[in-house]
Amino acid sequence: MRFLVTIMLAAIAGGLPLKGAVAEDPPPGVPGPNDVWKIPNREVMNAGTVTVITAPAGGTTSVFGSDMSRVLDDSNVRVLTVLGKGPVHNVTDVLALKAIDMGVVVADVPEFYRLQYKVSDITSQLRYIAKLYNNEIHIVAPTSINSIFDLAGKRIVASTDVGYYAAKVIFNRLNMNATFDYWTDDASAIQKIVDGKADAYIGSTGKVFGLLRAVKNEDHKLHLVSVPYDRRLQDLYLPTTLSSDDYPNMLPSGERIDTVAVSALLVTFNWPEKTDRYQRVANFVNAFFSKFDEFRKPPRHPKWKEASITAVVPGWQRFKAAQDWLDQHPTEVAGSASRTKFKEFMSQEGHGDMSPEQLDRLYAHFLEWNNHNVSR
Numbered sequence: 511m512r513f514l515v516t517i518m519l520a521a522i523a524g525g526l527p528l529k530g531a532v533a534e535d536p537p538p539g540v541p542g543p544n545d546v547w548k549i550p551n552r553e554v555m556n557a558g559t560v561t562v563i564t565a566p567a568g569g570t571t572s573v574f575g576s577d578m579s580r581v582l583d584d585s586n587v588r589v590l591t592v593l594g595k596g597p598v599h600n601v602t603d604v605l606a607l608k609a610i611d612m613g614v615v616v617a618d619v620p621e622f623y624r625l626q627y628k629v630s631d632i633t634s635q636l637r638y639i640a641k642l643y644n645n646e647i648h649i650v651a652p653t654s655i656n657s658i659f660d661l662a663g664k665r666i667v668a669s670t671d672v673g674y675y676a677a678k679v680i681f682n683r684l685n686m687n688a689t690f691d692y693w694t695d696d697a698s699a700i701q702k703i704v705d706g707k708a709d710a711y712i713g714s715t716g717k718v719f720g721l722l723r724a725v726k727n728e729d730h731k732l733h734l735v736s737v738p739y740d741r742r743l744q745d746l747y748l749p750t751t752l753s754s755d756d757y758p759n760m761l762p763s764g765e766r767i768d769t770v771a772v773s774a775l776l777v778t779f780n781w782p783e784k785t786d787r788y789q790r791v792a793n794f795v796n797a798f799f800s801k802f803d804e805f806r807k808p809p810r811h812p813k814w815k816e817a818s819i820t821a822v823v824p825g826w827q828r829f830k831a832a833q834d835w836l837d838q839h840p841t842e843v844a845g846s847a848s849r850t851k852f853k854e855f856m857s858q859e860g861h862g863d864m865s866p867e868q869l870d871r872l873y874a875h876f877l878e879w880n881n882h883n884v885s886r
Contacts, residue, residue, distance in 0.1 A: 539585055558586050560794045562776070563594040563603050563613040565671070570716030571596075571614045571774065573811045574642055581804050587797040596671025597774070598622065604779055605635055611791055616645050616714065617773040617823055618746055622675035625682055636777045637829035639795060641821040643813040644771035646717045646750055647676055649735040650703055650725075650760065651710035658684070658737045664709035667691045667699040676714035676772065683742045697721060703732065710735065714772065716813050718756050727759045734760045736767040745824065747772050773821070778829055792831035799835050 541547050562578065565571035575591035582589050592610065594600050600613035601623065615636070623632040649658060658680070666688050668674040674692035681688055691699070691708060700721055703711040713719060725732070734757060739749040747770035754761040761767065781788035798819075805814040820836065 554585075555588070557790070558793065559588045559590060560611040560790050561590045561592055561609055563592045563600050563607075563610050565594055565596045565600075565614065567593055568720060570643060570645075570811065570813055574614070574814075577805060577810050577814070578798070581801055581810075582794070582797050584797075587794055589794070598671050598675050601632060601636070604777060611787065612639065612776055612778045612794070614642065615775055615777045616675070617775055617826070618679045618714075619675055620825065621679045621746070625678055626675075633826050635780055636826075637780050637832075638823055638826045639776045639778060639791075639829050639832045640798070640819045641817060641823060642774045642776055643716050643811075643816040644748065644750065645676075645714045645774050646752060646771045647680070647737050647747075647769050648673075648713040648715065648717075648719060648722060648752065649710055649737065649769070650700070650722065650732055651735050652731055653733050655710060655735050658735060659686070660735075661688055661710050662686045663688060665689045665691065666710045666712055667694060667702045667708040668712040669694055669696045669699045672696040672699070672715060673711075673713040677712040679746075680737070680743065680770075684740060700725060716774070717752060723757055723759060725759055732760065734767050734769075737769040739768065739770060743770055773823060775823060775826070777826075780829075783830065788831070791829065795829065795831045795835055799832070799839070 536542055562575050564575035572591070572593060575589075579589045579591055594603055594613065597614065597616040597619050600615050601619060603610050604613040604615075620632045623629045649661075651661070655661065655664075666677065668677045668690055670692050673696075674690060677688075677690065691702070694702065696713065699713075700711055702708045704725060713722065734752050739747075750769055750771040751766045752761070752769055753766040754763050778791050779787070781791065802817075802819055804810075805817065819832070
C-alpha cells in the first residue's frame with residue numbers, strides 16, 4: 511500500500527495524469543494555464559463595473575451580493591460589493607455616495623423615512639430593479655410575552671438597520687407605543703434581551719438569522735413571539751411563519767409561530783437616461799436578468815427562491831431599463847400572469863371598482879404566492 515501511494519505521489523509530482531482524472535478546459539473567454547495572461551483594458555473594466563452596497567458580513571444581504579459578484583463576473587460585467595450598515599443607511603448611500611450604483615433596501619424603509627426623517631417620499635429619487643428575498647420579522651421575548659400586542663409600553667432593543675425601522679413602522683400602524691433602544695449593534699441588542707435588560711428584541715432579517723439561532727437558551731426563558739397578520743399591515747407586509755426547524759433554540763420541536771415579512775429590494779438612483787451611470791446599471795440589469803435562473807441553483811443561497819424580476823412592489827417605480835428588458839423578453843416572464851390580464855380577470859369577477867393601488871397590491875400578493883409555489 512505504501513509503495514502504491516509513493517508511485518501516485520511521484521506521478522503527481524512529475525505531471526503524469528492519473529487514470530480516471532480529467533482536466534477540464536476553462537470556459538470560453540477564460541485563458542488557459544499555458545496561455546499568456548493579459549492585464550485587462552482599463553476603460554473596458556471601468557465601463558462594465560458596478561457597485562452594490564449590501565449589509566454587514568454574515569447576513570442574507572451580504573451573501574446575495576457575493577452571489578451576484580460570482581455569477582455575473584465576465585468580460586462585460588463585474589459586480590463589486592460593499593459592506594454597508596444596512597437598509598436605512600443604504601438609502602442615503604445610494605443617493606449621496608459617488609461610488610455606489612445600487613443598494614439593497616427593504617420595502618418598509620421609505621415609511622420609516624416619513625416617520626423618522628420627515629421625508630415625504632424618498633422613493634421618488636429611487637427606482638427598484640428586482641425583489642431579492644423576504645425579510646422576516648423576528649421578535650424574541652420572555653415566555654410571558656405571547657404576541658406583539660403584549661409589548662405595548664415595554665422596553666425594546668432593535669438596532670437601527672436590523673430592526674428599529676420595521677418596529678417603528680409596525681408599532682405606528684398598530685397604534686402602539688414602546689421605548690426603543692436603537693443605537694446598539696445587533697449582537698449587543700440580542701445580548702441585552704438574553705441578560706434581561708430589555709423586554710424584547712426585534713429584528714427584520716432573512717431567516718435563518720445566524721446570531722439568533724446561536725443564542726444559548728437552555729432554560730427556555732426566551733421564545734419567538736407571534737405577529738398576527740393584522741389588516742393594518744397587509745398593504746406592506748406578507749404573512750409567513752417561523753418554525754422550530756428554523757430556530758430549535760427558540761421554539762419547541764414541531765412548533766411554528768405566525769409573523770410577517772417584507773420584501774428586500776435591489777434599488778438604484780433614478781439616473782437620467784443616456785447618462786454613464788444609467789448605462790452602467792442598464793448593462794448590469796441585462797446580465798442579471800439574463801442569468802437570473804442561475805441564482806436559484808445550488809449552492810446559491812436558498813432564499814434566491816423568493817427572488818423575482820417581475821414582482822410589482824406597491825409604492826415603488828421600476829428602473830426603466832429593467833422594465834424595458836421585461837417588455838423585450840415576454841417569453842422570459844411567461845410564468846407570471848400579466849398585470850393587464852389580472853385586472854381583466856378581477857373586473858370579470860365583479861371587482862372592477864377596486865382602485866389601481868388596491869389592484870397593484872393584490873397583484874403583488876398574487877405574484878408572491880405564485881413565485882413561492884412555483885419554486886417549491
